[in-house]
Amino acid sequence: MAYSDKVLDHYNNPRNVGSLDKSSASVGTGMVGAPECGDVMKLQIRVNDVSGIIEEAKFKTFGCGSAIASSSLATEWLKGKTVDEALEIKNTDIVNELSLPPVKIHCSVLAEDAIKAAIGDYRAKQSKQAPAAAQTPAQAVA
Amino acid sequence: MSQTCWNCGIAVSARFCEQCKALQPPAHDFFEFFGLSRQLALDVKDLEKRFYGLSRQLHPDLFSRKPAREQEYALEASAVLNDAYRTLKDPVSRALYVLKQEGFDIAEQGTKDVPPELLEEVFELNMALEELREGDADARAQLQPARLRFERMRDEIDAAMQLSFAAWHAGNERAKLDDVRGQLNRRKYITNLIARTDEAHVSD
CATH class of the missing domain: 1.20.1280 (Monooxygenase)
Structure with missing residues (x-):
C-alpha cells in the first residue's frame, strides 16, 4: 500500500514515543486495540491539575504504519489543549490530516478511542481523589 | 439453488437435473455447496474426499460440448468449489466464515x-x-x-x-x-x- 508522505513522516520519526507514570493522579492512560488487525495502542496524557491543560502526551503502538502515525499525530495535537478541547478531536480530523485511505480509517478510530480512554481514566482518578469531602454527604443521602 | 431446471423446467433439488442431467447454477453457501450443514467441527478428511469427487464432476473440460449457459455454470461451480474448499479446510478461515454467516461482524x-x-x-x-x-x-x-x-x-x-x-x-x-x-x-x-x-x- 502507498502511504501518504505525512504517514511516512510520522512512521519514520514518531513523535512522543514513550510512557508516563501510570500511577500518578495527573496521568491518564488509554489502552485500546483493534482485534481484527491485532493492533494494540497505549496513549497517555499528563494534565496540569490547576489549568486543566494537557502538558505532555506519550504513546506506544504496535501495529501498522497508519496506526502508528495516527497515534503519533494525536499526541502532537493533544499537547497544549484542555481536556475538554481534546475530547473534540475526531477520527475524521486524523483521516484528513494523514490522507488515510478507507481501509485504514479504523486506525484513526483507534487513536480517537485512545484519547477518550486516556481522558476517561484521568477523570476517574480525579473524581476519586479531589471531591472526597463533597462526596461524603452525597453518599449519605444515597 | 433454483427451483426448476433452467434446461428442461422440471423441479430440481440436486446439483444435476434428474431428468436432463444438466448442471444447475451452483450454491454460493460453502457448506451447502459441499452438501454439508453449517458446522465448525468439520471432518477434514471427508471434506477432502468431497472436494476431489466434485473436482472430477465439475471440471470445465467435461462441459466443452454443452450449451454455453451450462459451461458458464461449470466455470462458476469450479470457482466456488476452490474458494469453498480453501475456506473450510482451515479451522481459522472456517470459523471466520461461520461467524460471518451467523451475523458476527469481525471487522x-x-x-x-x-x-x-x-x-x-x-x-x-x-x-x-x-x-x-x-x-x-x-x-x-x-x-x-x-x-x-x-x-x-x-x-x-x-x-x-x-x-x-x-x-x-x-x-x-x-x-x-x-x-x-x-x-x-x-x-x-x-x-x-x-x-x-x-x-x-x-x-x-
Missing part, C-alpha cells in the same frame, strides 16, 4: 470486544519482544525461544477453539460462537507476535 470490532487484560498482556509481550529485537546478540539469541513460546500459546488457543467448535456443534448456542470470536481475536494478536519475531530475523 467491526473495537476495543470493547477485547478483554483489557488481553490488551495489557499483548502490550507487555510486544515491549519485551522489541527489547530483544533491538538488544545485543545475547538478547537476540532469546528471540527463537520467545517464538517457540508464542507458538505454544497459539497451539493452546487452537486446542481451546476445537473444544468451542465441538460445544457449538452440540447445542448451537450463540454464547459458544462468542467464545470462538474471543479465541480468534487472541489468536490474531499472538500470530502478529510470531510474525514480528520473524521480521527481527530478516532485518539482522
Whole structure:
C-alpha cells in the first residue's frame, strides 16, 4: 500500500514515543486495540491539575504504519489543549490530516478511542481523589 | 439453488437435473455447496474426499460440448468449489466464515470486544519482544525461544477453539460462537507476535 508522505513522516520519526507514570493522579492512560488487525495502542496524557491543560502526551503502538502515525499525530495535537478541547478531536480530523485511505480509517478510530480512554481514566482518578469531602454527604443521602 | 431446471423446467433439488442431467447454477453457501450443514467441527478428511469427487464432476473440460449457459455454470461451480474448499479446510478461515454467516461482524470490532487484560498482556509481550529485537546478540539469541513460546500459546488457543467448535456443534448456542470470536481475536494478536519475531530475523 502507498502511504501518504505525512504517514511516512510520522512512521519514520514518531513523535512522543514513550510512557508516563501510570500511577500518578495527573496521568491518564488509554489502552485500546483493534482485534481484527491485532493492533494494540497505549496513549497517555499528563494534565496540569490547576489549568486543566494537557502538558505532555506519550504513546506506544504496535501495529501498522497508519496506526502508528495516527497515534503519533494525536499526541502532537493533544499537547497544549484542555481536556475538554481534546475530547473534540475526531477520527475524521486524523483521516484528513494523514490522507488515510478507507481501509485504514479504523486506525484513526483507534487513536480517537485512545484519547477518550486516556481522558476517561484521568477523570476517574480525579473524581476519586479531589471531591472526597463533597462526596461524603452525597453518599449519605444515597 | 433454483427451483426448476433452467434446461428442461422440471423441479430440481440436486446439483444435476434428474431428468436432463444438466448442471444447475451452483450454491454460493460453502457448506451447502459441499452438501454439508453449517458446522465448525468439520471432518477434514471427508471434506477432502468431497472436494476431489466434485473436482472430477465439475471440471470445465467435461462441459466443452454443452450449451454455453451450462459451461458458464461449470466455470462458476469450479470457482466456488476452490474458494469453498480453501475456506473450510482451515479451522481459522472456517470459523471466520461461520461467524460471518451467523451475523458476527469481525471487522467491526473495537476495543470493547477485547478483554483489557488481553490488551495489557499483548502490550507487555510486544515491549519485551522489541527489547530483544533491538538488544545485543545475547538478547537476540532469546528471540527463537520467545517464538517457540508464542507458538505454544497459539497451539493452546487452537486446542481451546476445537473444544468451542465441538460445544457449538452440540447445542448451537450463540454464547459458544462468542467464545470462538474471543479465541480468534487472541489468536490474531499472538500470530502478529510470531510474525514480528520473524521480521527481527530478516532485518539482522
